[in-house]
Amino acid sequence: MSPYFLAAVVAAFPHSAAVGVPWQATVGVRAVVADGPSTLRATGTPLRRGGYRVTFRFPQPGTWRVRTAGGKGLGVVRVDVRRDPLLVDPFAIAVDADGALLVGQRDTGPLLRLAGGRARVAARGVGVFHVAPSGYVAASDGAVYRLAGSAFERVTPTLDANAVAADGAGNIYVTIYDGFVKRIAPGGAVKTLASGLEHPHSLALGDGVLYVADTEARRLRRIDLATGAMTAFGGDVGIVVALAVAPDGTVWSVDVPRDGAGGGVMRTTRDGITGRVSTLRDANGIAVAPGGAVYVNRWQAKRIDRLDVRTGRLEPIARG
Numbered sequence: 001m002s003p004y005f006l007a008a009v010v011a012a013f014p015h016s017a018a019v020g021v022p023w024q025a026t027v028g029v030r031a032v033v034a035d036g037p038s039t040l041r042a043t044g045t046p047l048r049r050g051g052y053r054v055t056f057r058f059p060q061p062g063t064w065r066v067r068t069a070g071g072k073g074l075g076v077v078r079v080d081v082r083r084d085p086l087l088v089d090p091f092a093i094a095v096d097a098d099g100a101l102l103v104g105q106r107d108t109g110p111l112l113r114l115a116g117g118r119a120r121v122a123a124r125g126v127g128v129f130h131v132a133p134s135g136y137v138a139a140s141d142g143a144v145y146r147l148a149g150s151a152f153e154r155v156t157p158t159l160d161a162n163a164v165a166a167d168g169a170g171n172i173y174v175t176i177y178d179g180f181v182k183r184i185a186p187g188g189a190v191k192t193l194a195s196g197l198e199h200p201h202s203l204a205l206g207d208g209v210l211y212v213a214d215t216e217a218r219r220l221r222r223i224d225l226a227t228g229a230m231t232a233f234g235g236d237v238g239i240v241v242a243l244a245v246a247p248d249g250t251v252w253s254v255d256v257p258r259d260g261a262g263g264g265v266m267r268t269t270r271d272g273i274t275g276r277v278s279t280l281r282d283a284n285g286i287a288v289a290p291g292g293a294v295y296v297n298r299w300q301a302k303r304i305d306r307l308d309v310r311t312g313r314l315e316p317i318a319r320g
Contacts, residue, residue, distance in 0.1 A: 013066075013075045017058055018082040019117075024055045025075075029068045036064035036079070061316050080316055086112055086119045087320030090304060092242070093297045094133045095289040101304065101317075102147075103297075104128025104137055111137065111147065114304070114318055123152050130163040130202065130242075133287075136172065138164040144172055144184075156184055163202045165210065173210055175200040181212055181223065193223055194230050202253075206245045213240035213253065220251060220268060234268035242297075244288045252294055254286045265296060265307060278312035 012026035025032075027044060028051050034040040037060040044052025058064060058079040066074045091106035101114040102122065110124040111131070127140030135147035138161040145152040146166075159182070161174035170186035173193070181194040181203065198216035205211075210223040211233065220243070222233040238255025239262060245251055249270030257263035264279040265286065278296075285297030294307040295317065302320035307313075 015075065015077055017077050017079045019059065019061055019079060020057055021082065022055050022057055023077065024053055026051050026053055027074055031069035032066060033069055034064045034066050037062045081117065081319055084119050084318055084320055087302055087318055090297055090302060090320065091299055092128055092131045093285045093287040093295055093304060094131045095287045096133050096135065099289055101287065101295060102131045104131040106140065119318060123147055123150055125152050132165050134166045136164045136166045138162055138174065144174060165203050165205045167205060173203060175203050175212060193228065201241045202243045204243050204245045206249060211243060211245060211251055213243050215240055234272045235274035237266045237274055238262040242285045244286050246288045246292055247290060252286050252288055254283045256284065257281055277309060278307060
């Protein structure tokens, strides 16, 4: 192989790719293998000046090592999901009963439904601070809306709500930044369930229980909806801005950094044992699917990842 061609090999070997998009490289051998989450093989097309042009379509994100059929390494390709033009300001996530991700966008962009790696517009018209699995949202105007078909339907007056949950009986629960948790009955009656909290930012329903992020107190609170009793739950969870309850009763939460410490995903078991699963400086949202899969929103990076709960590693699902 000529020195010229050796230089061309280096120049024509892209080290990044997107899932499903043709990736091409110029190499000096005909048969090439890519090893990553699976193993791919390609046969190169001869070039007039020598060497071969090989093409792969990587089916999964991850690190792929490209080598000759004989085992000689040619380079590493880092494969990501494709950019989605609809994902411009992802701020809050939830998983609905069908397993699709609902993605609320705070300042710019519609509410999205993400399934099969593809985002579609669910509704337009309001900025979203928080979205619940039931399709209710706490909007940037302080009111609560629900997803009705392909539109938002306003269901409360302005409450300064920054998070919302709804039960099967039609009750709506909201956190209010000034320190309250309130319940709005189907007929519109409002009842205060808790006060004196330190800037609560999120809440989620469990089995007859409402879990609340008492953010500046660095604690989770547990409200028994039958008795109204509120107790502390778990240990120090950091400055929590989002939480979700798994089918097995595990409470997943996301805290943000403060004074250079913290930030990432925490897990509190149903027995109240709290531990950090992943350290992430830019995480601000979390959701749990009916099957137990955990998803993390990273607002500044405009990314949504699936969390491997055993290793703490992230697998990209969508990015803007």
